Amino acid sequence: MLCKMAEKEVLLLKKALERQKKARIQAEKILEEKSKELYDVTQHLKEANSQLENLLNEKTSELDGVFINIIDPYVVMDLKFNVINMNRSAKEFLGYDHNRERLNLKQLVHPEYLEYTWESIQSLLEVGTLKNYRAKIFSKDGTEKWVQINSSLIYDKERKPIAAQGIIRDITNETEIRQLLDEQKRQLDIIVGNSPLGIALTIKGKIIKVNPAFENLLGYSEYELKRLHVKDITVPEENEESIRLIDQMNKGRLDTFSIVKKYLRKDGTTLFAKTTVSAVKNHRGDVDYQVALVEDISKEREAEERTKASENRLATLISNLQTGVLLEDEHRTISLTNQMFCDLFHIPVTPESLKGADCSNAAEDNKKYFKDPENFVNRIETILQNRKVVLKDELEMIDGSILERDYIPIFNQDIYKGHLWTYQDVTLRKNYKRNLEAQKEKYSSIIANMNLGLIEVDLEDTIQLVNQSFCNMSGFAETELVGQKASEVLNLIERDLLKEKNEKRLLGESDSYEVRVAHKDGRTRHWLISGAPRYNEAGQAVGSIGIHLDITDQKQLELQKEKLLRELESSNQGLQEYAHIVSHDLKSPLRSISALASWLAEDYKEVLDDNGLFNLQQMQEKVESMDRLISGILKYSSISHDTSEHTQVDLNAVVNEIREIIFIPEHVNVLIMNTLPVVLADRTKIYQLFQNLIGNAVVHIEAEQGLVEISSSETRTHWQFNIKDNGIGIAPEYHEKIFKIFQSIGNGERSTGIGLSIVKKIIDLYEGSIWLDSTIGQGTTFHFTLKK
Amino acid sequence: MNILLIEDDTIETMKLQRTVSKLQLRHGILEAKNGEEALSLLESTNALPDIILLDLNMPRMSGIEFLKILKADHRLKYLPTIVLTTSENRADLLECYEIGIAGYIIKPLKYEDYELKLQKVLAYWDINELVKA
Numbered sequence: 018m019l020c021k022m023a024e025k026e027v028l029l030l031k032k033a034l035e036r037q038k039k040a041r042i043q044a045e046k047i048l049e050e051k052s053k054e055l056y057d058v059t060q061h062l063k064e065a066n067s068q069l070e071n072l073l074n075e076k077t078s079e080l081d082g083v084f085i086n087i088i089d090p091y092v093v094m095d096l097k098f099n100v101i102n103m104n105r106s107a108k109e110f111l112g113y114d115h116n117r118e119r120l121n122l123k124q125l126v127h128p129e130y131l132e133y134t135w136e137s138i139q140s141l142l143e144v145g146t147l148k149n150y151r152a153k154i155f156s157k158d159g160t161e162k163w164v165q166i167n168s169s170l171i172y173d174k175e176r177k178p179i180a181a182q183g184i185i186r187d188i189t190n191e192t193e194i195r196q197l198l199d200e201q202k203r204q205l206d207i208i209v210g211n212s213p214l215g216i217a218l219t220i221k222g223k224i225i226k227v228n229p230a231f232e233n234l235l236g237y238s239e240y241e242l243k244r245l246h247v248k249d250i251t252v253p254e255e256n257e258e259s260i261r262l263i264d265q266m267n268k269g270r271l272d273t274f275s276i277v278k279k280y281l282r283k284d285g286t287t288l289f290a291k292t293t294v295s296a297v298k299n300h301r302g303d304v305d306y307q308v309a310l311v312e313d314i315s316k317e318r319e320a321e322e323r324t325k326a327s328e329n330r331l332a333t334l335i336s337n338l339q340t341g342v343l344l345e346d347e348h349r350t351i352s353l354t355n356q357m358f359c360d361l362f363h364i365p366v367t368p369e370s371l372k373g374a375d376c377s378n379a380a381e382d383n384k385k386y387f388k389d390p391e392n393f394v395n396r397i398e399t400i401l402q403n404r405k406v407v408l409k410d411e412l413e414m415i416d417g418s419i420l421e422r423d424y425i426p427i428f429n430q431d432i433y434k435g436h437l438w439t440y441q442d443v444t445l446r447k448n449y450k451r452n453l454e455a456q457k458e459k460y461s462s463i464i465a466n467m468n469l470g471l472i473e474v475d476l477e478d479t480i481q482l483v484n485q486s487f488c489n490m491s492g493f494a495e496t497e498l499v500g501q502k503a504s505e506v507l508n509l510i511e512r513d514l515l516k517e518k519n520e521k522r523l524l525g526e527s528d529s530y531e532v533r534v535a536h537k538d539g540r541t542r543h544w545l546i547s548g549a550p551r552y553n554e555a556g557q558a559v560g561s562i563g564i565h566l567d568i569t570d571q572k573q574l575e576l577q578k579e580k581l582l583r584e585l586e587s588s589n590q591g592l593q594e595y596a597h598i599v600s601h602d603l604k605s606p607l608r609s610i611s612a613l614a615s616w617l618a619e620d621y622k623e624v625l626d627d628n629g630l631f632n633l634q635q636m637q638e639k640v641e642s643m644d645r646l647i648s649g650i651l652k653y654s655s656i657s658h659d660t661s662e663h664t665q666v667d668l669n670a671v672v673n674e675i676r677e678i679i680f681i682p683e684h685v686n687v688l689i690m691n692t693l694p695v696v697l698a699d700r701t702k703i704y705q706l707f708q709n710l711i712g713n714a715v716v717h718i719e720a721e722q723g724l725v726e727i728s729s730s731e732t733r734t735h736w737q738f739n740i741k742d743n744g745i746g747i748a749p750e751y752h753e754k755i756f757k758i759f760q761s762i763g764n765g766e767r768s769t770g771i772g773l774s775i776v777k778k779i780i781d782l783y784e785g786s787i788w789l790d791s792t793i794g795q796g797t798t799f800h801f802t803l804k805k
Numbered sequence: 806m807n808i809l810l811i812e813d814d815t816i817e818t819m820k821l822q823r824t825v826s827k828l829q830l831r832h833g834i835l836e837a838k839n840g841e842e843a844l845s846l847l848e849s850t851n852a853l854p855d856i857i858l859l860d861l862n863m864p865r866m867s868g869i870e871f872l873k874i875l876k877a878d879h880r881l882k883y884l885p886t887i888v889l890t891t892s893e894n895r896a897d898l899l900e901c902y903e904i905g906i907a908g909y910i911i912k913p914l915k916y917e918d919y920e921l922k923l924q925k926v927l928a929y930w931d932i933n934e935l936v937k938a
Contacts, residue, residue: 597894601862604891604914609816612916616823637915644914651893701895 066174090185093171096142098123101180110187112157127153127161141181145170151188163192215290215311222247225306234290234313236283252279252287263294269304272296277314288315336368341420341440347433349376361420361440362386388413400424404433411443418444470544470565473551478502478519481560490544490567492537508535522550522561531568543572589657596654600647607647611640649771656702656778666700668693668707668738672727675708685715685723693729694736696803698783706779709772710799714742717797735785735802746793756787776801806931809835809854811843811871812889813863820916821858824923832927840866844874847881854884855935856907861890861897869900876905883936887926 090107094100100115100122113120126134130152141147147168154162168183209216215231217224224242232239235250242250254260259278265271273295280288290311297306335342341358345351354368362383364371380397384390393412400407407424414420425437464471470487474480483498491498491507498506509515510533518530527549536542545566550558618625618633625633669689676687696703714725726741747755756777780787785802812818818836825832835854837843840863847853857875861868868888875881885907890897898909910926913919 597892597897598862600893601891604912605814605817605862608891608912608914608919609814611914612816612820612919615916641914648893655895 070174090187091182092122092185093180093182094122095180096178097121107185110156110162110185111154125154125156127155129153141168141170142178147183150183151192161189162187163189213312215309215313217242217309217311219247219307219309220305231311234282234288234311235280241283250281252281254278266294266296266304266307269296269298269302272298278311280311288313289318290314339441341438343376343438343440344435345376345438346435349435350374351376352435358440361442386414386416388415401436404436412440418442419447468566470567471562472498472503472565473560473562474503475560476523476558478504480506487565490536490542490565491534510534510541518546518548519561522548523558525550525558531572541569542567543569593654593657596651600651603647604644607640607644611637614640646771649775652705653771653775653778656705656775656782662699663697664700665695666698666703667695668703668729671700671704671707672711675704675711679708679712679715681715682718682723684721685718685725687711687715687725688727690726690728693727693738694731696736696805698803702779702782706776706801709776710740710801713772714740714744714797714799717744718742719745732802735804737800737802739798739800741796741798743796746795747789747791747797748793749791752789752791806856806927806935807833807835807852807854808927809837809843809846809857811837811840811857811863811868812860813838814860817860817912820919821923824920825927827920828924830927832931839863840868840871840874843871847875853881855937856930857884857886858889859886859906861888861892861901869897869904872901872904872906885930885933885935887930 088106090110091104092100092107092111093102098121100113100120103111103113103115103120108114111120111125123131123134134150134152137147137150147166150166150168152164152166154164156162165186165188166183168181170178171180171182173179209228212228212230215234216228217231218226224245224247227239227242232242235242237245237250254263254276256276259276262271262274262276266274273293275291275293278290278292280290282288291314292312293310295308295310296304297308299305335353336355338355338357341361342353342355343351343358344353351371351374354371356368358364359366359368359371363386380394384393387393396410404426406426407422410422410424412420412422419442421441421443423437423439423441425439427434427436464484467484468486470490471482471484472480472487473482480498480501480503483495485495488495488498493506504512504515514530514532518528521528527547529545529547532544532546534542534544545568547564548561549563551560551562553559614633614636618630622630669692672687672689672693681687711725711727715723718725720743722743724743726739728739728741730737730739755773757774777787780801780803784804787799787801789797789799791797808821810818810821812821822834825834835846837846843857844866859868859872868890872886875884875886882905886905887908887910888901888906889910889912891912892898893911901909907930908926910922913922
């Protein structure tokens with residue numbers, strides 16, 4: 018079995034060998050072909066390579082020459098930073114020589130730049146070149162240096178990178194400057210950013226850049242401002258000078274200017290800002306930018322305006338002051354004066370034009386206006402020397418007016434800066450004061466000596482002052498009164514009245530009233546008090562003042578008079594009633610007698626003889642005359658003021674009426690000679706008056722043609738009437754007697770002797786008088802007057 | 806016509822009686838001595854007089870006092886009252902008219918004058934419309 022297996026294997030192996038022989042022949046054939054090809058290529062490459070090798074050699078030597086002569090440091094390093102070659106400049110720069118010592122560039126790199134360096138190498142390896150590698154390195158002596166390196170890879174013949182070469186530029190200085198610049202820019206940014214001034218950069222009016230202050234000032238953000246034109250945020254310029262300046266700058270003739278400009282804020286309000294514009298020019302002299310520095314001066318302006326206004330007010334005040342003001346500086350030159358000063362010293366120019374005038378001679382020039390010129394000059398000199406405040410110097414001027422002068426030196430930090438003179442015309446005040454003093458003097462002596470009691474109390478009714486008369490009146494000594502309560506010390510009977518009056522005083526009312534008061538000795542006295550409120554300087558009521566007059570005597574007289582009057586009145590009334598009663602009681606029996614006598618005559622005329630009848634007749638006549646007498650007395654006694662009722666009485670009507678009523682004999686005419694007046698009087702009395710006089714006149718005329726003429730005239734106070742007749746006349750010895758009661762001079766039966774008494778009594782009532790002219794046998798004229 | 810004469814003086818009463826009878830007037834005359842008597846007379850009768858002639862000066866109750874009572878009485882106040890007096894006192898005159906009277910006659914001194922006056926007064930009232938009770 019084993020054999021068999023071996024046989025089979027051999028067979029298989031033989032076959033496999035066979036296949037391999039065939040495949041090998043095949044492969045040898047392909048290999049032969051390929052080798053041929055390869056040989057051809059190799060041959061070709063050999064040629065090319067030798068060509069390149071030649072080229073490279075050429076270039077290398079060429080470069081070697083360049084590098085040796087290159088100024089910038091040149092270094093070749095392997096990929097592990099070991100320096101392979103470096104030129105002289107590099108040796109100097111770095112301080113190393115690769116020929117003497119091993120130099121690895123990596124060790125020179127500043128630790129901060131190692132990572133950057135690693136990244137840069139990776140980039141170099143990928144791309145093959147590296148530009149603008151910048152890093153800080155240390156040279157051999159330890160100094161830091163900034164370098165910029167441009168580098169490229171070096172390959173071997175198989176294009177495999179084997180080294181890197183680089184040119185080093187020392188940029189230490191450059192970097193420092195740039196850093197400095199950066200620093201400065203940063204600082205500048207801080208300054209600009211924090212500047213309280215608004216700063217704006219513009220190009221031809223277009224806003225390019227602004228700082229926060231500028232934004233704040235105008236209320237726009239920078240973003241918004243950059244879309245705005247200068248015209249949008251400013252109020253068009255009106256000031257000619259500003260317009261000119263802007264124009265000049267735009268034309269390039271002006272580099273910088275400052276103006277005050279009005280700006281428009283975003284919210285529509287405006288602000289005033291001091292603006293400084295500077296032109297920034299390029300090297301050709303054209304304007305590149307305009308820089309504007311803007312400072313908000315609204316507040317300053319406001320303050321300035323306020324100051325100005327307050328200055329104006331002050332100036333107005335001074336110029337209108339009723340005090341003459343003269344402000345001199347330390348050189349005695351006028352700084353300020355006013356109209357009042359010019360008026361006081363008769364200076365015929367305006368106060369403004371006096372500014373700057375020298376005053377050293379002013380005292381001499383003006384002394385002529387003063388009563389004591391030498392003293393005036395000396396005093397001024399003394400004052401000026403002392404340089405101390407002098408107030409209320411009184412100066413008498415020749416025109417009689419009085420000035421009050423103040424001197425106030427002015428020091429600024431203890432340095433004398435001049436002085437202020439003020440002059441005030443106090444003539445009125447002075448005179449007023451003098452008058453006041455004189456008046457006071459006068460009145461105090463009056464008060465002290467007057468017969469009137471004077472008392473002053475405060476609001477609590479405490480007595481402040483009394484005069485001697487008051488003490489006498491009240492019976493108290495001054496010490497018993499002052500300091501006490503008036504209402505407690507003085508024993509007034511009408512206590513409530515005083516309280517009421519005191520309340521009135523507080524309201525500022527003055528009045529007079531009467532009181533009864535118990536004198537210290539207990540007797541009741543009557544006082545007339547005139548009370549008035551007392552005021553202090555501020556016009557507040559501080560109490561009251563009372564003037565007292567002891568009217569006890571007058572009062573008693575008055576009371577007595579009143580009593581008498583009352584008595585008189587009642588007695589008058591009683592008398593009148595009495596007269597009426599008496600007359601009635603007298604008249605009634607007369608009527609009875611008269612009736613009985615006439616009945617006797619009538620009933621018994623057959624029985625009675627002539628003598629009896631005559632006696633009865635006589636009886637009747639006596640009864641009649643007695644009746645008239647009683648009537649007359651009654652009338653006379655009735656005439657009084659009491660029953661008067663005054664009305665307008667037309668005397669023409671009265672006379673006409675009397676003419677119709679009284680008995681006038683045929684041959685007598687009663688004539689009114691002129692229109693009689695209308696008088697204000699009691700009609701009944703006036704009627705009685707005229708009736709009696711006319712009645713008297715008409716009955717006493719014996720002439721054939723009787724004539725009674727009534728006329729009137731007028732004086733300032735009285736009416737005068739004249740009643741003229743052409744009767745028998747009255748003898749002079751009776752001219753007064755006829756007006757007395759019961760004095761009849763007539764021989765007629767009808768005369769009672771009362772008529773003219775009634776006339777006289779009525780005329781007396783009307784405050785007139787009566788008199789007469791008469792010639793026996795020719796006639797009588799009665800004249801009488803009545804008060805208007 | 807019925808006349809009430811209020812008068813204290815007998816002669817005065819006689820004067821009126823004589824006048825009425827002499828002139829043959831057919832008037833009835835009632836007499837009272839004073840105001841009191843007159844009032845009781847007026848109050849006691851249903852037949853009131855047509856007019857009253859009143860003296861002022863009387864004892865017990867004067868004419869003016871009587872007049873006041875009369876004018877205050879709702880029944881009597883319509884009686885025409887003529888004052889017949891010697892008083893020429895103006896105060897009396899005014900007071901009487903104020904209270905209310907129908908006339909004020911002063912008694913004349915002479916009887917003849919009295920007769921004439923009374924004749925007229927009575928004639929006048931005779932032709933008047935009177936307030937009959």
